[in-house]
Amino acid sequence: MNQQYTNKQILLATRPVGMPTEQNFEFKEIPVSEAQEGQVVVRTMYLSVDPYMRGRMNDAKSYIPAYNLNEVITGGIVGEIVESKSDLFKAGDKIIGMLGWQLYNTVNANTIRKIDESLAPVSAYLSVLGLTGLTAYFGLLDIGQPKAGETVVVSGAAGAVGMLVGQIAKIKGTRVVGIAGSDEKCTYLKNELGFDEVINYKTTTNLDQALKEACPNGVDVYFDNVGGTISDAVMNVLNDYARIPLCGAISSYNSTDGDIGPRILTKLIKTRSLIKGFVLSDFTARHPEGLQELGQWLSQGKLKYEETIVEGFDNAIDAFLQLFQGTNLGKMLVKVSDSKE
Template sequence: MNQTAKNKQVLLIKRPEGLPAPSDFEFKEVEVQQPQEGQVVVKTLYLSVDPYMRGRMNDSKSYVPPYQLNDVIKGGAVGEIVESKSDKYKEGDKVIGMLGWQLFNTVDDNKVTKIDESIAPVSAYLSVLGLTGLTAYFGLLDIGQPKEGETVVVSGAAGSVGMFVGQIAKIKGARVVGIAGTDEKCNYLMQELNFDAAINYKTTENIKQDLEKACPSGVDVYFDNVGGPISDAVMSLLNDHARIPLCGAISSYNSTDGDVGPRIQSQMIKTRSLLKGFVLSDYADRQSEGLQELGKWLSEGKLKYEETVVDGFDNVVEAFLQLFKGANLGKMLVKVSE
């Protein structure tokens, strides 16, 4: 690689209170770290920005450790190896890993995995063939277990997980109702992804009534990406033995006064429903299975995917903040370099 190349990185310098602000982050220019034996230097091509990262900015216990202050933020990234001191990789290989928000990452070779551009473009490995596609696959099929003719409701349905949940549910023969935040997203769900109904939660006068109309036979599976009042409304329509894969609660991620809502215990008992929270790492030993199925459906034209791509490394913080305004259709990505 070019020995004069400079590295640029994004640090978390302050723990956000409520919605993160640009002042919580700092851009810093440093030298590119030279690789040791068994290491590679990865030039970043695309960075993934995801809602779960907001939780890692708090100093609290979770399923992944919190980000440390004055340290580089890490997330999903695809890149190209520009220098290798590893037997496993050569210059020019495209790889994916949990890497820093920086132009170049110098890492041990076991921290990245080679990807195949002949199957799909590299950016697809951060969506349909990556974290979000696999999250939809395992959450829906392992916990939700939709059966032909059942009704599946998806919140955040035009987002990077929700759009795959709905499409996989259709593949399994279910009736699918999506909840999204703009008319354009709802039209996309209906016209492009063949959802059976879509509800704009921002313009509806009564989401519970709209859900009752869209789900005349009740709800058998609710894939929950958002929590909050939307989920409260869905809970009242659960059928007996409903299943609820609990994937996210973006409605409360920036709340400073706690998340208060109806008590659902009696409803869950009455309907004998299952609610199970999960994260993708629960399925670490089955990821090849998920990738094989997702890749097959993609090649058969049964899965579509959308990307909202923000251009330029300097815009990575702004792209992350836009997630909480619902600015993305499908996966939000930052294109760092060609």
């Protein structure tokens, strides 16, 4: 065991029913495993906090395995190599990987990837230059296929994926309408990111009417992060041959009654619309293409991104629960440590 460091990890203690609570998780101190040949020890700098992690807490079949009880939770992590027994990395290198929610991870070197601090701050590799950026890129461009002059609607528009979807849609010459949950978020989307119209679904008394006014020419692409009543309303303003990338349904992730709503099949038939769910692993072979394009747009000033950073490993569960309260603007991250370089 490595005596130089003290480790702490977060385990899933019990499976949540409805909204998770802190009692579903357990903090545990353990020794840090020594790096063997071909391995490295990674100090965690940032944890990525993502809605999909809620689904992994259920014991149900999905596109990604469920978390096991009494085992460390895993997710996207940016970290720093503090010990290396691999030719691929040296101490001080910054990396990204799907690793355990713990202060230190001892892992095989071929399971992580080095990142370039000269292109962007390391935290950006968990957002605009990471999984959320790639999700926005492939979901919108491959499934949504926006064309100049069309109208694109984005739900969860102030979230990490949604705000990037809207900006990419603007790059492609479309008219963009964002749906978000506060006046502050709506103001940011319109004034800072250039969305053409925004709707605050929490204060709008008639969402159907608000959508008709915001989308006088109908909706050609609907990027859905939310589901629920918001998506029910968008279905009423679809144009013929609309495309609907299904990215998430955060409105129902903590539901105990099932997701009940209008049946949309007739509307899809009448408009001949395409609705397609996707996960980022569908596009694994093309990740370099997406990262190159996103990096270029970022360097050209065409993409902006926001981060909501919660300080301290001990506050990771609180940060996760905040996702379902809509407190974050952009990517929700937990800052665990600074670089020691």
